[in-house]
Every structure is written in structure tokens, then in C-alpha cells.
Amino acid sequence: MAFINLNNVTYKYPLTKTPALQNINLQVNEGEFVAIVGPNGAGKSTLCYTLAGFVPHFFKGEISGTVEVAGMDSSKSTLDEWVLNVGLAFQNPFNQISGAKYTVFEEIAFGLENTGVPRNEMKPRVEEAMKLTDISNLADRSPYSLSGGQQQRVALTSILVMRPKLLVLDEPTSQMDPIGTREVFGVIRKMAEGGMTVVMVEHKMEWIANFADRVVALKDGQVLMEGKPNEVLTSELLAENGFGVSRYTSTTREAKKQGLWKKENLPVTLDEAVEGFKK
Amino acid sequence: MHERLSFFVKRDSALHHLNPLTKIVLALSIILVSIFSPWYWTSHGLLLVVIVPLVFIGKVANEYFTSALRLILPAAGFIFFMQAFFQPIGQTVIFNFWFLDITQESLLFAFRIATRITVMISAFTLFLLTTHPSELMSDLTRRGLPPQFAYVIISTLQILPQMQAKAQTIIAAQRSRGLDTESTFFKRIGSVVPLVSPLVFGSLVEVEERAIAIEARGFTSKKAKTSLYEISDRSSDKFIRWGLVILVIISIVLKLWLS
Numbered sequence: 001m002a003f004i005n006l007n008n009v010t011y012k013y014p015l016t017k018t019p020a021l022q023n024i025n026l027q028v029n030e031g032e033f034v035a036i037v038g039p040n041g042a043g044k045s046t047l048c049y050t051l052a053g054f055v056p057h058f059f060k061g062e063i064s065g066t067v068e069v070a071g072m073d074s075s076k077s078t079l080d081e082w083v084l085n086v087g088l089a090f091q092n093p094f095n096q097i098s099g100a101k102y103t104v105f106e107e108i109a110f111g112l113e114n115t116g117v118p119r120n121e122m123k124p125r126v127e128e129a130m131k132l133t134d135i136s137n138l139a140d141r142s143p144y145s146l147s148g149g150q151q152q153r154v155a156l157t158s159i160l161v162m163r164p165k166l167l168v169l170d171e172p173t174s175q176m177d178p179i180g181t182r183e184v185f186g187v188i189r190k191m192a193e194g195g196m197t198v199v200m201v202e203h204k205m206e207w208i209a210n211f212a213d214r215v216v217a218l219k220d221g222q223v224l225m226e227g228k229p230n231e232v233l234t235s236e237l238l239a240e241n242g243f244g245v246s247r248y249t250s251t252t253r254e255a256k257k258q259g260l261w262k263k264e265n266l267p268v269t270l271d272e273a274v275e276g277f278k279k
Numbered sequence: 280m281h282e283r284l285s286f287f288v289k290r291d292s293a294l295h296h297l298n299p300l301t302k303i304v305l306a307l308s309i310i311l312v313s314i315f316s317p318w319y320w321t322s323h324g325l326l327l328v329v330i331v332p333l334v335f336i337g338k339v340a341n342e343y344f345t346s347a348l349r350l351i352l353p354a355a356g357f358i359f360f361m362q363a364f365f366q367p368i369g370q371t372v373i374f375n376f377w378f379l380d381i382t383q384e385s386l387l388f389a390f391r392i393a394t395r396i397t398v399m400i401s402a403f404t405l406f407l408l409t410t411h412p413s414e415l416m417s418d419l420t421r422r423g424l425p426p427q428f429a430y431v432i433i434s435t436l437q438i439l440p441q442m443q444a445k446a447q448t449i450i451a452a453q454r455s456r457g458l459d460t461e462s463t464f465f466k467r468i469g470s471v472v473p474l475v476s477p478l479v480f481g482s483l484v485e486v487e488e489r490a491i492a493i494e495a496r497g498f499t500s501k502k503a504k505t506s507l508y509e510i511s512d513r514s515s516d517k518f519i520r521w522g523l524v525i526l527v528i529i530s531i532v533l534k535l536w537l538s
Contacts, residue, residue: 049491052495054494054495058490058494079494080497080499080501084497087495088491088495090488090491094485095485095489096492097492098496099433099438100429101413102411102437106413109507110496111495111496113504113506113507114496114497114498114500114504115497115500115502116502116503116504117505118505119505119506119507119509122505144441155492158496159496162497
């Protein structure tokens with residue numbers, strides 16, 4: 001059975017009329033790296049909250065269909081069991097700083113303290129996680145004195161240190177520079193290769209094309225399309241539905257109309273575009 | 280912008296190494312003894328013989344005397360003069376101004392009250408200077424304080440300065456759009472709404488996100504919590520605590536017995 005199994009999931013937030021998710025079917029295997037794309041209000045964040053157990057356990061509201069992650073069924077398990085298996089990091093780093101800790105090191109250990117990890121295990125795990133995301137030099141700083149990008153790394157590290165089976169990320173690199181983005185994508189790729197399942201909402205199409213195994217395109221709470229990154233990200237369907245596409249895709253689409261692009265498939269990244277124009 | 284609401288000064292001293300609870304008990308017993316002791320000299324005695332040496336043992340003399348000058352002296356001085364002038368006791372008038380008399384008795388009384396206030400503020404300043412807030416909260420949580428309560432205290436200390444910084448940003452943003460914050464009183468009252476509403480509503484949204492974030496890190500997990508740092512609680516700590524409790528009891532008994 002698939003590691004993530006969403007079956008006909010429809011969900012409505014309390015006090016709203018239209019459902020945020022409609023008839024979502026999604027299967028993800030263990031160790032897969034899935035990217036979710038979609039315009040604002042497409043239900044990307046709601047899908048993240050569903051996978052992380054916050055829908056319906058935190059937000060309440062009406063849900064139908066079945067949500068199964070790592071062998072847990074959301075209708076039968078509670079949020080505190082869920083968070084032991086699923087890690088969630090989201091966009092605004094400032095609100096992910098717990099506020100209960102005075103240094104980055106303590107901040108990252110917060111989740112371990114809460115879930116009862118013994119003290120002698122805690123220190124090496126925090127050190128290892130900080131090394132992974134390359135923030136060891138920030139250990140003694142106050143989490144509030146960091147830049148947005150650094151705070152995002154701290155937020156990601158605070159979740160990685162808990163060693164979840166499924167990592168759910170909602171635009172985790174929104175405040176990072178290109179170098180930071182590449183490093184974080186590298187880390188996430190490594191985690192996926194190590195067997196962690198990753199579901200990530202991201203707008204940076206070129207990065208998705210380089211790193212993700214599969215792309216799911218959401219619109220109005222429904223799955224519009226899913227498949228290999230290059231197929232989905234260059235498809236006409238996405239362009240017609242107002243999805244953001246990579247500048248290399250839109251340029252070559254225009255070039256193809258004028259007969260300058262000879263290949264059948266459009267590129268997503270710079271390298272592919274250069275390669276295609278050379279031929 | 281990144282400052283935080285904490286008096287703690289990191290030093291390596293015997294006082295810093297005491298268990299946080301021991302330091303609370305110490306501060307409270309100094310205050311209680313100064314209130315209950317029947318002798319006139321207790322408060323200034325405590326100040327000279329207990330608090331000042333502790334300040335030096337804790338290696339926080341600089342910080343203590345700065346805050347003493349800034350906070351303790353004005354507060355105690357104010358109370359001293361109020362009591363000296365307005366306490367209607369005693370016959371021996373020393374000083375007279377219009378209808379106000381200072382008598383020998385009111386002077387002594389004022390001195391006693393002022394030193395008592397000084398002892399109270401000093402004891403707590405000393406406690407705050409030598410105790411890290413998160414160490415205090417971890418220790419109290421370990422002893423049965425609900426973690427939610429500890430979280431509220433600690434996060435408030437950290438988040439308040441952040442909110443202050445945000446308020447400054449909002450003020451700057453609204454002023455750059457022409458909001459009047461410097462003219463007449465009534466116009467300024469009118470400009471409160473566009474300043475306060477983004478701050479309040481923004482904070483409410485933040486609270487929800489922060490709740491999700493700490494929940495995602497197992498805050499309400501039913502597993503027994505552990506702590507990154509071991510907080511020492513030696514047998515000497517227990518000995519000091521019980522000794523202090525006995526001192527307080529003695530001073531209460533003496534008060535009841537002698538008066």
C-alpha cells in the first residue's frame with residue numbers, strides 16, 4: 001500500500017461555503033519527493049495541513065473521504081500521534097520560532113524535549129541536524145536575531161531533527177537567496193534518497209524540475225494534473241490555467257511558435273534550454 | 280530591536296549555580312523576614328549583611344548598583360519623603376514647612392518603610408539578575424508547573440519586544456502614507472485606530488500560526504517531557520531552602536511573641 005493514500009478527500013473549513021479541497025486522490029510511495037504547484041487559493045496549504053494532520057484535528061471543519069499516512073488513519077488517530085511521524089514546516093519563518101527558547105540550539109531541541117527524547121541523545125541529534133542544514137555557526141544566536149532565510153533554515157532544522165517519516169513543506173525557501181535555496185533543495189533531496197517521503201509546495205519551477213520526482217498541480221481545490229516534473233511544468237494545460245511557469249518554458253514556447261525551437265518538448269531549466277538551442 | 284525582556288546576566292558564580300527554586304525561596308525569605316522581624320534594625324541590617332554580600336558573590340555588582348540607582352533609590356526615596364511628611368505620629372517636631380511636620384517618630388517610620396521597600400526590590404533584582412528565565416521555567420515545569428503556563432511566561436518575555444518592533448514598523452508605514460501622529464491631541468487619538476488594528480489583527484493571525492508550529496513540534500505530546508540541560512538541584516540546595524523556611528518561621532514566631 002502507498003505511504004500516503006488520500007482517497008476522495010473533500011474538506012471544508014468551518015464557516016466557509018466552498019470546500020478548500022474537492023475529491024482529492026493522491027498516492028505517494030515511501031521515499032518519493034513530490035512537489036505541489038498551483039495559484040493562490042488552490043488549496044496547497046490546506047493539502048499540507050491535511051497531510052500533517054492539522055486538518056481536521058486542529059482546524060475542525062467537515063472532511064469526507066479517507067486520509068492515510070504512514071499506516072495511520074486520520075479519523076482514528078490523534079494529532080499528537082500524527083506529529084511523531086509527520087513533520088510540517090511552513091512559509092513564515094518568524095511564526096515558527098517557538099518563542100520559548102533563547103538560542104538556536106535550544107530552539108531546535110524544543111521538539112525533542114516535547115517528545116521525550118533522552119538528554120544524552122538530544123545533543124548529538126541537534127548537532128547532526130544543524131550540520132546537515134549548515135547552521136552550526138548559529139547555535140548560540142538568539143533565533144529572533146536571524147535573517148528571514150536563516151530563520152527558515154532553523155524552522156526546517158527544528159523539524160528534521162525530529163526525524164519524521166513524512167516531511168511536509170509549505171514554501172520553505174520563500175525568503176532564501178538562490179544559494180540558500182539550492183542548498184536546502186540539496187538537503188531535502190538527500191533526505192528523500194535516505195527514505196524520507198517529502199511533499200513540498202514550491203513556486204520555483206526550475207528547482208522542482210531539478211529535484212522532484214513528481215509534480216501535482218492543484219487548482220480550485222482539485223488535482224488538475226500530475227506526473228513527471230517536465231511533463232507537468234511545460235504542459236499547455238498549466239499555461240492555460242494561469243499557473244506560473246519558468247521563464248525558460250515561456251520563452252521557448254514563444255520560440256517554438258516562430259519555429260526557432262526545433263525539439264518536441266519544452267524545457268524548464270536554463271541548462272535544458274541552452275542544450276535545446278544548441279541542436 | 281532584538282533585545283529581550285530579561286535581566287539575566289551570564290556569569291560564573293556560586294549564586295548562578297544554585298537551583299532556581301532555591302533562589303526564589305531566598306528572595307521570598309529575605310522579604311518575609313524583613314516584614315515580620317520585630318526589630319527595627321532588621322531591614323537595613325539585611326541590606327548590608329545579606330544583600331550587598333550576595334550581590335558580590337553573584338558577581339553582578341555593576342548591574343545591581345545601576346538598577347539600584349535607576350529604580351530602587353527613586354522609589355524608596357519617594358516613599359521615604361511621603362511617609363516622613365504625612366505620617367501623623369510623634370510629638371518631637373524636627374522640621375516644619377507650612378502645615379507639614381517632620382517628627383522624629385515619622386522620620387524613623389519612613390526610614391523603616393523605605394528600607395523595607397529597598398530590600399524587597401533588591402531581593403527580586405538579585406534573583407532576576409542571576410536566574411535564566413528558561414532555566415527557571417524548566418525547573419518549575421519539572422516540579423509540576425503546567426508546561427502551557429511556563430510557555431506563556433517565557434514566550435511573552437520574548438515576543439513583547441518583537442511586537443514593539445512591529446508597532447514601530449506599522450507607525451512608520453502609516454506615517455509614510457500621511458497619517459498624522461504629531462499634531463493636536465484629538466487628531467492623535469484619531470490615528471490610534473489605523474495603528475492598533477493592524478497590530479492586533481496581525482497578532483491574532485500570528486498566534487494561530489505559532490500554535491500550529493509548536494504543535495508540529497509535539498508541544499501537546501502525551502509523552503513525558505525531557506530537558507536539554509540538566510538543572511542542578513544538589514542536597515545543599517535542599518538544605519538552604521529548608522534553612523530559609525525555618526528562618527522565616529522563627530521571625531514570624533518572634534513577631535507574635537514579642538508584640
